[in-house]
Amino acid sequence: MFVDQVKVFVKGGDGGNGLVAYRREKYVPMGGPAGGDGGNGGDVVFEVDEGLNTLMDFRYQHHFKAKRGENGMNQKQHGKNAQPLVVSVPPGTTVKDVETERVIADLTEHKQTAVIAKGGRGGRGNARFATPRNPAPEIAENGEPGEALDVQVELKLLADVGLVGFPSVGKSTFLSVVTAAKPKIADYHFTTLAPNLGVVESQDHRSFVLADLPGLIEGAHEGVGLGHQFLRHIERTRLILHIIDMASLEGRDPYEDYVTINHELSSYDQRLAKRPQIIIANKMDIPEAEENLASFKEKVGDVPIFPISTVTGDGLDELLYAVADRLEEIPKYEEQPIEEVDERVVYKFEKEEAPFKVTRADDGAYVLYGEKIESVFRRTDFSRDQSINRFARQMRGMGVDEELRKRGAKDGDTVRLLDYEFEFVD
Numbered sequence: 001m002f003v004d005q006v007k008v009f010v011k012g013g014d015g016g017n018g019l020v021a022y023r024r025e026k027y028v029p030m031g032g033p034a035g036g037d038g039g040n041g042g043d044v045v046f047e048v049d050e051g052l053n054t055l056m057d058f059r060y061q062h063h064f065k066a067k068r069g070e071n072g073m074n075q076k077q078h079g080k081n082a083q084p085l086v087v088s089v090p091p092g093t094t095v096k097d098v099e100t101e102r103v104i105a106d107l108t109e110h111k112q113t114a115v116i117a118k119g120g121r122g123g124r125g126n127a128r129f130a131t132p133r134n135p136a137p138e139i140a141e142n143g144e145p146g147e148a149l150d151v152q153v154e155l156k157l158l159a160d161v162g163l164v165g166f167p168s169v170g171k172s173t174f175l176s177v178v179t180a181a182k183p184k185i186a187d188y189h190f191t192t193l194a195p196n197l198g199v200v201e202s203q204d205h206r207s208f209v210l211a212d213l214p215g216l217i218e219g220a221h222e223g224v225g226l227g228h229q230f231l232r233h234i235e236r237t238r239l240i241l242h243i244i245d246m247a248s249l250e251g252r253d254p255y256e257d258y259v260t261i262n263h264e265l266s267s268y269d270q271r272l273a274k275r276p277q278i279i280i281a282n283k284m285d286i287p288e289a290e291e292n293l294a295s296f297k298e299k300v301g302d303v304p305i306f307p308i309s310t311v312t313g314d315g316l317d318e319l320l321y322a323v324a325d326r327l328e329e330i331p332k333y334e335e336q337p338i339e340e341v342d343e344r345v346v347y348k349f350e351k352e353e354a355p356f357k358v359t360r361a362d363d364g365a366y367v368l369y370g371e372k373i374e375s376v377f378r379r380t381d382f383s384r385d386q387s388i389n390r391f392a393r394q395m396r397g398m399g400v401d402e403e404l405r406k407r408g409a410k411d412g413d414t415v416r417l418l419d420y421e422f423e424f425v426d
């Protein structure tokens, strides 16, 4: 099992601001409050699309920001809520908060959705703050900022396609030219000791996962060479690409190679004999290869063969189209073995947090912080006295004054909250 992962930044849209406005009426100098609420910011939502099977799209985009809500309008009109930003992901995607390492979503079913970053609530307009004592309030809230976080997006990959063949036929070279993977390549046997994976994207943007496996030799099914352990990997693929060194660079006969490898596959597991297979004649850039291919064709009869050269690139596009076409006809991971099931336990910490905390800065100032108090702060429109008074009341309500006093704050001491400073008044 291999993991494809990317880190992306997601941000919900900010809420729209509430509005301070008054009704205009004939003969009435200042009518009742009429400022509407701001609209909610859009959420960033991930949605499963079963047509996807890689995180390829995330390679090109690392920031996902939803739109902000509209500001409130006159005549108590609510600003429009922003549409969610929907991002498609393949089934099997998990999303983790980078900072807390909490798993936010485990997306498996087609069309399943999860909110990854919530949009901010819209601020309330002044129409909402009217009371008998203050019938024309000058208070409106700013919209709440949208949630912003870095997330780790992960997809456990199962290879769709496995590369099979004798050592040194060019399996790793093939992987290196059709994917971004950088496997070790050399002209000695068993260069590849463990499977390498790469994601192939064909010219028409269809993608699949390709596994480069260690070479097989006669007796592999009994453990000769790198044997068993890698035949197990082939078992999990939907399609086998059987690579043959058509140039016979090591003196073996291409047709005998073909028969030997197929014999190893079926001896290991009868089902592998029935696994769809595409034959690749590699190293066609070497002059002897043409002649060998002709006699190979005579012996295997009427099966499609794709002649290629990983050196010149000849035949690769055509082959990749054929592979993508073929995969569309084969159902996905029917035989996924039980051992693949990853029993993940998700622990969620949802402890109620204190509305604020206090520390002392180097310069002696009392520093207030915490999610709740910062949210109240961000929603306050500091250009209006009434909003500031309301903020002061909210701080008192949370117990800020009391806590500062307990900590020894005196009249005139500096209190800091984000980038805002004020004096403590007892």
Ligand SMILES: Nc1nc2c(ncn2[C@@H]2O[C@H](COP(=O)(O)OP(=O)(O)OP(=O)(O)O)[C@@H](O)[C@H]2O)c(=O)[nH]1
Pocket (backbone or CB within 6 Å): 165, 166, 167, 168, 169, 170, 171, 172, 173, 174, 184, 185, 186, 187, 188, 189, 190, 191, 192, 193, 213, 214, 215, 216, 282, 283, 284, 285, 286, 308, 309, 310, 311, 312
């Ligand atoms: N002329 C020619 N040489 C090739 C071609 N493809 C691969 N080779 C060479 O063949 C040798 C073996 O290539 P690898 O890709 O390491 O072969 P492998 O099948 O991965 O081998 P193992 O990992 O040992 O099983 C290297 O020297 C490659 O440069 C080709 O199309 N033409």
Ligand SMILES: [Mg+2]
Pocket (backbone or CB within 6 Å): 171, 172, 173, 184, 185, 191, 192, 212, 213, 214, 215
């Ligand atoms: Mg190799």
